[in-house]
Amino acid sequence: MAIIKSICVYCGSQIGKKPAYSEAAHTLGEAMAKQNIRLVFGGGAWGIMGSVSDAVKANGGKVLGIIPEFLLTAEAGGEDAVENMDMIVTKDMHERKHTMFEHSDAFVALPGGVGTLEEIVEIMTWAQLGRHNKPMVFVNINGFWDPMISLLDHMREEGFLHSEQLMKLIVVDSAEAVVPEIINAAG
Numbered sequence: 001m002a003i004i005k006s007i008c009v010y011c012g013s014q015i016g017k018k019p020a021y022s023e024a025a026h027t028l029g030e031a032m033a034k035q036n037i038r039l040v041f042g043g044g045a046w047g048i049m050g051s052v053s054d055a056v057k058a059n060g061g062k063v064l065g066i067i068p069e070f071l072l073t074a075e076a077g078g079e080d081a082v083e084n085m086d087m088i089v090t091k092d093m094h095e096r097k098h099t100m101f102e103h104s105d106a107f108v109a110l111p112g113g114v115g116t117l118e119e120i121v122e123i124m125t126w127a128q129l130g131r132h133n134k135p136m137v138f139v140n141i142n143g144f145w146d147p148m149i150s151l152l153d154h155m156r157e158e159g160f161l162h163s164e165q166l167m168k169l170i171v172v173d174s175a176e177a178v179v180p181e182i183i184n185a186a187g
Contacts, residue, residue, distance in 0.1 A: 008100050008106070009108045011041070011042075012112035029061070035183075133166065137169075168185050
């Protein structure tokens with residue numbers, strides 16, 4: 001049985017148009033802190049990234065931000081934003097993603113943009129290639145990930161998802177379901 005000590009959360013550096021997105025981030029952060037699960041994330045102080053990090057910290061949890069040097073000023077928000085958290089600064093995005101992977105027992109995709117999509121897809125690819133067997137979760141708030149789920153179904157129907165059994169892909173409709181589903185999948 002794998003013990004979940006840290007979860008990498010991929011999410012937007014913007015807040016999005018629906019309050020439900022930041023509410024989900026807050027709910028997830030609170031749940032992680034209550035289960036003593038460390039947040040690993042992109043180190044941003046704003047948007048959904050900031051919401052999940054703030055919630056973990058507000059509930060006594062641990063946070064590890066991993067950010068490339070070129071985004072430090074643009075997304076990290078200065079000294080106040082990095083209080084009460086550990087920070088790793090990487091030389092580029094490739095090193096960031098690898099470092100996030102090394103420090104995480106599971107991966108979660110909250111709503112976000114192309115960066116969020118790219119990060120979770122790369123982790124899914126690594127799983128399909130047998131590089132890891134860590135749980136991966138799409139938090140489908142208000143159907144946000146429906147187009148992605150439809151695309152995956154289409155890929156499956158067309159015969160392009162080889163070794164799909166290697167991916168522990170989980171889709172949930174609420175942030176409350178994330179931690180229990182990950183713990184169950186790791187067991």
